[in-house]
Amino acid sequence: MKIGKFETKNNLFLSPMAGYTDVAMRYLCKKFGAGLTTTEMVSAKGLVYDSEKTKWLLNMSPLEDIKVVQLFGHEPDVFVKAIQNDVLKDFDIIDINMGCPAPKIVKNGEGSFLMTNPKLAYEIVKACVNATTKPITVKMRLGYEKNNAVEFAKVLQSAGASAICVHGRLKTQGYSGKADYEEIAKVKQAVKIPVIANGDVVDKASYQNILEITKADAVSIGRASVGNPHIFADILNLDIPYNKLETIKEQYEMLLKYYDEHFVITTMRKHIVGYIKGKNLSQEIKLKLVTSNDINEIINILNDIFKN
Ligand SMILES: Cc1cc2nc3c(=O)[nH]c(=O)nc-3n(C[C@H](O)[C@H](O)[C@H](O)COP(=O)(O)O)c2cc1C
Known part of the structure; x- marks a missing residue:
């Protein structure tokens, strides 16, 4: 267009x-x-x-x-x-x-x-x-x-x-x-x-x-x-390889280049809700993902979620 x-x-x-x-x-x-x-x-x-x-x-x-x-x-x-x-x-x-x-x-x-x-x-x-x-x-x-x-x-x-x-x-x-x-x-x-x-x-x-x-x-x-x-x-129908976990990490890394950690974590929480849609997760895990202030902890949880 x-x-x-x-x-x-x-x-x-x-x-x-x-x-x-x-x-x-x-x-x-x-x-x-x-x-x-x-x-x-x-x-x-x-x-x-x-x-x-x-x-x-x-x-x-x-x-x-x-x-x-x-x-x-x-x-x-x-x-x-x-x-x-x-x-x-x-x-x-x-x-x-x-x-x-x-x-x-x-x-x-x-x-x-x-x-x-x-x-x-x-x-x-x-x-x-x-x-x-x-x-x-x-x-x-x-x-x-x-x-x-x-x-x-x-x-x-x-x-x-x-x-x-x-x-x-x-x-x-x-x-x-x-x-x-x-x-x-x-x-x-x-x-x-x-x-x-x-x-x-x-x-x-x-x-x-x-x-x-x-x-x-x-x-x-x-x-x-x-x-x-x-x-x-x-x-x-574009053939572009996609790995959800790698994409989330890429998003974190890119945001960190521009913004402070607090902003990045609060922003990523909203996106993570989208990324984990359809996953059968316990309330405890979901709560951790949207309350943790530690990027490494969040990534570790996501690693577990998307490892299969
Ligand atoms: C959280 C949120 C923020 C939005 N912010 C804007 C905005 O800044 N500018 C805008 O033109 N539309 C904004 N919209 C409207 C969207 O661009 C879009 O018109 C609307 O969500 C309908 O499209 P969709 O059904 O594909 O979501 C927003 C929508 C949502 C849900």
């Missing part, structure tokens, strides 16, 4: 996830075949006013051939200052979050709340498009409380967005129910810019299903990649 002048290697992408899609996860997903990865959402205001504090989210993995940063905010001028900030100079594409349902985001008029204000969404995209030659893309939902996805997507297109990713749920649905692929299909039919379809893809069958129904240009996977970065190779 093409986003501006950037051509992705395939049409299966990693969806941004705050607290998950850090530099190490993106590295692993690229290694196992993801066509495009994006940072977790980064505060545009944070970059403008407190860049030191927000900068740690901007680390890039060596495999990311196309570098995408996702920003959230609600003020066009702040977005412009953020994308003109030197810390974003190495990024190729700027993605704007108009889909996040988290209370602390929507209460500031950001994330999915922007879907209630297409005029402001237009101004944000237009201001960003005018301020840079980099493609501006948007991540959206079907709507806030009611579905306005088609009209909203047309507004984004007219403001100059280079692509949109549509998560097939309303904000008020959070992550409940099922993503509505028919509604994503309507968006795809209504706009000329590339559309990335998103929601509930967990395997090859669901990937084929979302593509067939939506006719989207690409698909992005979020939750199903946590603890399973190899999902991209599985779906795309």
Whole structure:
């Protein structure tokens, strides 16, 4: 798929996830075949006013051939200052979050709340498009409380967005129910810019299903990649050797290159929950894995779990 002048290697992408899609996860997903990865959402205001504090989210993995940063905010001028900030100079594409349902985001008029204000969404995209030659893309939902996805997507297109990713749920649905692929299909039919379809893809069958129904240009996977970065190779039939334990160790080691041990342990706990899914483990072992502050102890337990 093409986003501006950037051509992705395939049409299966990693969806941004705050607290998950850090530099190490993106590295692993690229290694196992993801066509495009994006940072977790980064505060545009944070970059403008407190860049030191927000900068740690901007680390890039060596495999990311196309570098995408996702920003959230609600003020066009702040977005412009953020994308003109030197810390974003190495990024190729700027993605704007108009889909996040988290209370602390929507209460500031950001994330999915922007879907209630297409005029402001237009101004944000237009201001960003005018301020840079980099493609501006948007991540959206079907709507806030009611579905306005088609009209909203047309507004984004007219403001100059280079692509949109549509998560097939309303904000008020959070992550409940099922993503509505028919509604994503309507968006795809209504706009000329590339559309990335998103929601509930967990395997090859669901990937084929979302593509067939939506006719989207690409698909992005979020939750199903946590603890399973190899999902991209599985779906795309890529022959890339995968050893779960080695992958977990690689993830630890990479995170330790960038972050302190406390951050690494708390981050890895969330991923380990994904890696051990389906394993029949005692409560005691599970508890140790998510409470231990000793990386060596955690690795020893994982060695035992995955030795067979
Ligand atoms: C823990 C978590 C964090 C997320 N953070 C972001 C984010 O920072 N930016 C964003 O656009 N979407 C975010 N999302 C939404 C996902 O990108 C995706 O749209 C959603 O999970 C649906 O796709 P899935 O069914 O493949 O998980 C997040 C989702 C989860 C579960």
